[in-house]
Amino acid sequence: MRYSKQREAILRVVNASNVHPTAEMVYREVKKEIPNISLGTVYRNLNALADASQIKRISIPKDVDHFDHRHVEHYHFCCTKCHQLYDLPGSTIHQLIHRLEQEESVRITDYEVLFYGICQKCQKGKEENYGIKRK
Amino acid sequence: MRYSKQREAILRVVNASNVHPTAEMVYREVKKEIPNISLGTVYRNLNALADASQIKRISIPKDVDHFDHRHVEHYHFCCTKCHQLYDLPGSTIHQLIHRLEQEESVRITDYEVLFYGICQKCQKGKEENYGIKRK
DNA sequence: GTATCTGCAAAGAATTTGCAATCCT
DNA sequence: AGGATTGCAAATTCTTTGCAGATAC
Numbered sequence: 001m002r003y004s005k006q007r008e009a010i011l012r013v014v015n016a017s018n019v020h021p022t023a024e025m026v027y028r029e030v031k032k033e034i035p036n037i038s039l040g041t042v043y044r045n046l047n048a049l050a051d052a053s054q055i056k057r058i059s060i061p062k063d064v065d066h067f068d069h070r071h072v073e074h075y076h077f078c079c080t081k082c083h084q085l086y087d088l089p090g091s092t093i094h095q096l097i098h099r100l101e102q103e104e105s106v107r108i109t110d111y112e113v114l115f116y117g118i119c120q121k122c123q124k125g126k127e128e129n130y131g132i133k134r135k
Numbered sequence: 136m137r138y139s140k141q142r143e144a145i146l147r148v149v150n151a152s153n154v155h156p157t158a159e160m161v162y163r164e165v166k167k168e169i170p171n172i173s174l175g176t177v178y179r180n181l182n183a184l185a186d187a188s189q190i191k192r193i194s195i196p197k198d199v200d201h202f203d204h205r206h207v208e209h210y211h212f213c214c215t216k217c218h219q220l221y222d223l224p225g226s227t228i229h230q231l232i233h234r235l236e237q238e239e240s241v242r243i244t245d246y247e248v249l250f251y252g253i254c255q256k257c258q259k260g261k262e263e264n265y266g267i268k269r270k
Numbered sequence: 271g272t273a274t275c276t277g278c279a280a281a282g283a284a285t286t287t288g289c290a291a292t293c294c295t
Numbered sequence: 296a297g298g299a300t301t302g303c304a305a306a307t308t309c310t311t312t313g314c315a316g317a318t319a320c
Binding site: 271272273274275276277278279280281282283284285286287288289290291292293294295 | 296
Binding site for chain 2: 050057058059060061062065075077079080086088089090092093096097099100103104105106107108109110111112113114115116117118119120123
């Protein structure tokens with residue numbers, strides 16, 4: 001994979017973000033720096049970076065894909081009320097992975113744990129919809 | 136939700152299937168029974184059934200959505216070589232859910248655990264691609 | 271009777287792709 | 296130089312939706 005300033009900027013934006021950006025969000029952000037970048041380029045690079053395991057793709061029912069850096073192990077939590085995507089800490093999953101690899105004879109190289117529920121804010125009644133439409 | 140023979144057949148197909156069918160697969164299967172059913176009806180009903188928690192939607196990176204019955208608790212495993220979707224047994228996740236609910240003050244109502252890796256068949260070199268294209 | 275559901279076809283939304291020009295190394 | 300990458304726009308793919316007629320209750 002050859003260097004390009006577009007890809008460098010895209011990776012930087014995903015790494016710096018704490019909101020699990022979508023392709024569109026990354027596009028809007030990178031545009032500030034490279035105004036004539038195209039959305040196609042953003043998609044191409046997000047795919048390339050995900051294939052190279054430099055970022056992680058999060059697929060969510062009824063929503064477009066989100067992308068995430070891979071700095072720390074964590075789970076994802078999707079609030080079914082405000083449709084916001086949060087991180088949940090933890091890496092308890094490794095024991096489970098080990099057990100499954102033994103018992104099921106598969107080799108596990110990656111995982112995605114997605115919880116659904118009601119976030120703290122929405123439980124308190126402060127429900128907000130951050131413009132994320134329900135598919 | 137009112138009865139319809141279309142929805143009944145769709146639910147029956149998902150419940151009877153052991154391959155986590157896509158909307159298209161369900162459509163092809165139900166068509167054997169109700170030849171003039173439309174794909175739109177299949178989509179509408181899969182959505183309605185998933186909203187009613189009668190079936191589960193599985194969103195996978197670079198693949199269309201799959202649907203699954205909810206008979207037993209299990210995880211999903213996606214082989215990155217043959218792109219086949221398998222079940223993995225277990226429900227170890229409940230302790231984790233409990234802990235996270237306490238510590239993070241969220242209410243968790245559902246979850247999806249998706250592992251990636253190489254399935255048994257592909258490890259043995261018998262890799263097959265079941266016509267599931269890579270997005 | 272009437273609200274829900276269906277089939278059909280068209281629309282919509284997200285993502286990919288072909289191509290000529292440009293950029294890395 | 297030469298292959299990778301880009302911007303642009305068109306194409307593709309999956310899914311949703313509007314509507315008129317059919318169906319459930």
